[in-house]
């Protein structure tokens with residue numbers, strides 16, 4: 001797939017308040033630093049198993065999270081560090097989980113692919129492609145039933161648009177007018193195969209929207225302002241009873257699919273073109289152009305780094321979980337007994 | 341006490357729980373306005389309305405996914421999968437999502453939901469609409485597995501399943517739906533994880549589940565009347581949690597144990613039961629534990645063929661007699 005993006009409807013990004021812009025920048029910086037750190041920790045053999053970094057996709061997470069209310073629900077895929085951090089889960093608990101430590105979000109019981117922080121509205125990260133779309137719809141149904149005005153968001157990859165759960169969830173959400181936003185992070189690839197090689201339509205999510213009576217939306221997922229404004233509009237629609245939205249964000253992952261993937265299958269020119277559109281750099285330059293002082297941005301960056309360094313050291317010093325942890329919380333009574 | 345059919349008892353349990361708890365919602369294919377293809381939800385749509393009793397598209401993934409999302413955010417969904425065979429279509433939700441999420445989230449997420457499904461043979465529907473698959477669910481850590489044999493238990497155990505804070509797969513047996521029996525009036529609740537001793541005997545202990553329970557009881561009568569064999573019959577009622585204590589006590593009293601299972605042979609629930617019993621009370625056993633099961637075949641459709649493979653009263657009697665004759669240790 002070429003990287004040329006279609007024109008998207010002009011969005012009212014000019015009116016985004018300055019404080020929100022700084023917040024969007026801060027979130028992107030924190031995610032960028034934390035994901036890079038996760039990779040370093042992997043090279044030091046402190047992060048085991050697998051992990052799927054969202055380097056390059058920070059703007060999607062920042063734009064959505066900044067538009068959400070604290071009690072809204074986030075459902076992520078195995079590539080979910082960015083969304084978990086963006087909702088406010090502490091770096092220490094995220095890195096601790098990646099490192100299998102007691103201080104981890106789930107004390108090492110879930111790992112990188114299953115980050116969950118209910119206190120921050122992160123209702124889980126799901127590693128079966130597409131599985132969480134119906135689950136997010138169910139949470140939206142519950143919000144609708146309880147009359148809370150909460151919105152549920154499912155983030156998923158381009159690859160998820162070819163699995164049945166995507167279609168079942170969209171149809172149900174449309175029929176029941178659920179307050180759910182389906183956000184496709186189209187990074188052009190599944191694991192190693194381009195989505196265009198296996199999909200009947202050009203835009204894997206947006207070109208299916210009409211099947212469910214939804215508006216076709218393709219946006220620049222590397223522009224946090226555009227993402228923020230699209231998310232804000234979709235949330236307003238959901239909260240006012242207007243039902244679901246499907247938003248396809250065009251973006252690109254800077255690294256491989258998972259930590260072990262050198263991503264050799266990507267054309268050099270393609271990678272270079274997308275690196276030129278690095279969302280963090282793009283946003284930084286935009287803020288400078290808008291007159292934000294260099295010192296303000298540098299301060300956000302140095303604070304993010306200090307926070308990250310402290311989280312890293314604390315996570316390294318955190319004990320591994322007691323082995324008894326493996327036997328807990330199968331059931332709501334905290335235990336695992338299957339017989340008397 | 342009122343006489344209720346098993347199918348009406350299912351509806352009565354759901355109505356009872358919906359009246360006492362606003363968080364309980366019911367949904368599935370043809371579940372609402374039509375009252376269910378097995379008529380197990382008749383009257384609920386009329387009483388509780390379209391907000392709480394919903395028809396879904398033919399989307400098994402969406403049904404169980406929505407149940408899960410609703411359960412983790414404060415509702416108590418009762419989701420119907422029309423035939424238990426169709427659990428294979430949404431097995432990801434049963435085995436990967438619903439069963440594991442509490443554990444993976446280190447207890448942050450709780451999933452108080454019920455998956456109701458019509459299970460088992462007897463309707464001549466053929467291999468894709470007749471299986472008995474409670475053993476599939478039993479193999480997954482994180483699921484409770486319940487299969488009532490009587491109308492009273494259909495009501496009491498379903499009420500307990502709906503109140504339970506963990507996911508419960510609730511198997512309603514198709515061949516039992518029309519059976520009528522006494523069901524306590526007013527609020528009725530039977531705790532999960534308690535086997536029921538239906539008949540006390542001194543020679544053998546027969547362990548059965550769901551549709552095999554009435555057959556085991558009839559076989560016990562024949563064994564007593566015609567062969568002088570006195571049988572204890574236990575209705576397991578729930579596979580998870582398992583009432584191992586009752587099984588041990590009743591097995592030790594006779595020393596000869598038989599399971600009667602509708603599952604095809606390999607890894608049917610009786611294999612696990614036999615394993616647990618021999619491991620814990622081996623010295624009290626007087627002979628091998630004998631499993632009476634459907635042979636390891638998909639279910640055939642024709643009535644003679646289906647009847648030939650699912651354990652019948654005559655076969656239960658015959659296998660118990662030959663088990664006692666040929667496999668006695670002393």
Ligand SMILES: Cc1ncc(C[n+]2csc(CCOP(=O)(O)OP(=O)(O)O)c2C)c(N)n1
Pocket residue numbers: 052079127128129156157158159160161187189190191257
């Ligand atoms: C049902 C299922 N099939 C296959 C996989 C293996 N798998 C993991 S990630 C992935 C690629 C998914 O691509 P996409 O949806 O575009 O998400 P991205 O990784 O690009 O964020 C595959 C095939 C899986 N986890 N689940």
Ligand SMILES: [Mg+2]
Pocket residue numbers: 157158159185186187188189190
């Ligand atoms: Mg992708």
